[in-house]
Amino acid sequence: MTIEIKRHAEEITIELVGRLDTATAPALDMTISEDIADTRRLTLDLKGLEYISSAGLRVLLGAQKRTKGAMKLIHVGEAVMAVLEMTGFADILTIE
Amino acid sequence: MVKNRTAQLIFRTIYCTLGLVGCVASLGIFDNVDLIRWDFYVHFTNISNFLCLGVMLAALIATAKRREDGFVRTAPLLKFIGMLGIGLDYESRTLTFRLTDRGVPFDPLQRPDPDVTLSVEDREIGGLGIFIAKKTMDSVTYAFEQGENILTMTKNM
Numbered sequence: 205m206t207i208e209i210k211r212h213a214e215e216i217t218i219e220l221v222g223r224l225d226t227a228t229a230p231a232l233d234m235t236i237s238e239d240i241a242d243t244r245r246l247t248l249d250l251k252g253l254e255y256i257s258s259a260g261l262r263v264l265l266g267a268q269k270r271t272k273g274a275m276k277l278i279h280v281g282e283a284v285m286a287v288l289e290m291t292g293f294a295d296i297l298t299i300e
Numbered sequence: 301m302v303k304n305r306t307a308q309l310i311f312r313t314i315y316c317t318l319g320l321v322g323c324v325a326s327l328g329i330f331d332n333v334d335l336i337r338w339d340f341y342v343h344f345t346n347i348s349n350f351l352c353l354g355v356m357l358a359a360l361i362a363t364a365k366r367r368e369d370g371f372v373r374t375a376p377l378l379k380f381i382g383m384l385g386i387g388l389d390y391e392s393r394t395l396t397f398r399l400t401d402r403g404v405p406f407d408p409l410q411r412p413d414p415d416v417t418l419s420v421e422d423r424e425i426g427g428l429g430i431f432i433a434k435k436t437m438d439s440v441t442y443a444f445e446q447g448e449n450i451l452t453m454t455k456n457m
Contacts, residue, residue, distance in 0.1 A: 258428035265425050273420065290435050291428055292416025 205253075207235055215245045221252030224260030233263045236270065244274045251279035256287050268297055276300055393457045394438075398450060405444045408451065409434070 205222030218240075224232065240246065246267065256264075268275050276298040280288065288294040413434070414427045434440050437453040444450070 258432055261428050262425050265420070265423060268420050269425075287432070290432065291414075292418075292423075295417075296420040296423065 205231070207232055209235070209239065214243070215247065216240050216243045217247040217249055219249040219252065223255040223257075224253060224263070225255065225257040226259040229257070229259040229263045232260075233266065236263070236267045241270075244271055246271050246275040248275065248277050249279055250277055250281065250284055253281060253284055256284045258291075261287070261291060261293060264293065264297065273298070395455045395457055397453045397455075399452075400448045400450050406449060407442045407444070409440060409442050 205220060205224060205228040208219040208221075210217040210219070218235070220232070222228065236246075248264075248267075278300050280299055285294065288297065288299070408430050411427060411430055413431050414424065433453065438456045439452075439454045441452045442450065443452075
């Protein structure tokens with residue numbers, strides 16, 4: 205999985221490409237908790253994300269709590285959306 | 301079990317790979333990470349990630365034993381750490397995954413399902429792997445028999 209960080213003033217966009225699973229989730233968690241710990245406006249662009257496991261969901265929930273709800277997901281694909289809906293995440297995360 | 305040569309190769313790769321993952325998990329390495337230990341159940345679709353490991357395990361494939369009930373067991377050497385068997389029943393079109401280990405008795409299904417209706421503040425982090433496995437598979441059952449944890453999952457094809 206590749207993680208690309210784009211900063212526009214206060215807003216940070218992270219583009220995820222590949223698979224967010226037990227192998228790759230820790231890297232994203234570290235990125236969110238260390239590199240951009242101070243941000244309050246976070247956008248995750250999931251256009252290139254083909255798969256998400258429960259480990260990935262864990263990171264998303266952690267990020268949502270960390271940013272106090274100022275996180276949004278964009279370009280969520282079908283496969284990832286199915287998992288978000290199955291687990292109730294579709295209701296608690298901001299998806300555009 | 302599987303007649304076609306290519307299909308046979310694919311299946312061997314799959315069960316060998318998953319066998320390895322099961323073995324590693326049963327060593328207890330992931331025990332303190334409540335999520336990871338059971339997370340690989342939902343990774344059956346991630347075969348491509350593990351294809352290279354499948355090749356490394358070619359020796360194990362060669363010694364894999366097939367039992368009368370259609371389950372394939374990994375090499376005897378691995379018997380004491382953990383095993384994963386995959387059975388395919390053509391008649392009922394069911395794919396069965398059975399994972400066993402000789403660790404302490406642990407029933408992952410006893411863990412209550414996460415409340416998926418809670419707000420983000422109230423939702424606890426973790427516990428989703430088992431939940432997704434339950435949702436994705438057609439059946440998931442657990443038994444402790446003769447010193448073995450046996451988790452059986454079926455998926456109708």
